[in-house]
Amino acid sequence: MSFLQEPKLSKYDRDPALASPLAAAVTTEDRETIAQVAAALKDRRMRLAFQPVVYAADPSIIGFFEGFIRLLNLRDQVIPARDFMGAVEQTELGREIDCAALRMGLMALQRNPQIRVSINLSARSVGYQPWIGILRKALRDHPRLGQNLILEINEASALQVPDVLAPFMADMRGHGIVFALDDFAAGMTSLRLLRDLRFEIAKxxxxxxxxxxxxxxxxxxxxxxxxxAQEVGMYVTAEAVETEGEANWLLAEGVGCLQGYLFGPPTVTPDFRAFRHGRPSLSGAAG
Structure with a gap:
């Protein structure tokens, strides 16, 4: 089955390549931005911003927090993800960004064991030894940590390496980790992907x-x-919810969790005390 939408490579508002005399200048600007990103990673000028994902039936209950990496330039200004993520997503620099996000997300869980956090990654990072090493070490040192970790993989990325993802996901489920299929229905939704990988959450x-x-x-x-999503047993969430009208419509249609500026922006200073137990079951995977 496919929805009548063009496939989307990521969630970062990527623009198509410019076919104009300005293309060379844009390419130079891209190189400068990528250099800033590489320097920010090297110098550890980075933060993780957390946005609440709330229970649609009772937005006072936070189901989990999604962590978004924020890389900073030399003036401590955030380098917009849309300016670089498309260019680096399939490169080693993209893998290093995933490593940084995972490391900071795991640290947040270690310091706040009462919360639940989701971290984004490209499916290609599953085969990147430094990334998998960070995750496995954390699970060895903190065996219960996986029960509060959600890994988000966007749909286009998952379609690229399903044979690599399948054994990894099966292994990590043994540690209690839950998997979310991000950008669900943004482009080509593969029934085989849903059948074989069995993501617990559809976003x-x-x-x-x-x-x-x-x-x-x-x-x-x-x-x-x-x-x-419901037919294949996935717990449904919706992102980028900005109005009460959108929230009410999604609740009436059976969406379980909502995320967006209506409920709070991503922030590097989250109030984790707002997290409450009694959160909705994510296909039986909630603690």
Missing amino acids: IDGDLVKHVDTSGEAQVVVRAAIAL
């Missing part, structure tokens, strides 16, 4: 959520995405 792409309460076209696509 409906934010572009589809915008104005879903008033757009009949958006409602058709989102209803289909919800039905497909």
Whole structure:
């Protein structure tokens, strides 16, 4: 099955390549941005910003926090992810970004064992030894840590290396780790991918959520995405929720968790005390 959407490579608002006389200048600017990113990683000028993902039926209950990496330039300003993520996602620099995000997410869990955190990664990082080494060491040193960790993999990335993902996911589920399929329904949704990898959570792409309460076209696509996710046993969440109307429509359609600026922006100073137990079961995987 496929939805009538163009495939999207990532969640970072990537622009198509420019076919114009400005292309060379843009390429130079990209190189400068990538150099800033590499320097930020080397100098550890980075933070993890956390955004709450709340229970749709009771937004006062936080299901988990999603961690977003923030890389800083020499002026301590955030380098926008959309400016570099598309260019580095399939390179070693992309793997290093995933390592940094994972390391900071695991540290947050170690310091706050009462919370639950999701961390984004490219499926290619699963085969990157430094990344897998960070995860395995943390699980050895803190055996219960996996029960509060969610790993988010975007749909386009998962389609690239399903044969690598499948044994990794099976292994990590033994440690209690839950997997979320990010950007769900953004492009080509593979039934074989859903069958073979069996993600516990489907995160409906934010572009589809915008104005879903008033757009009949958006409602058709989102209803289909919800039905497909539920049919294969995935717990449904929606991202980029910005209005009460969107939130109410998604709740009525059976979405379990909501994420977006309506409930709080990503912040590097989260109040983890707001996390409460009694959170919804993510396909039986919640602690």
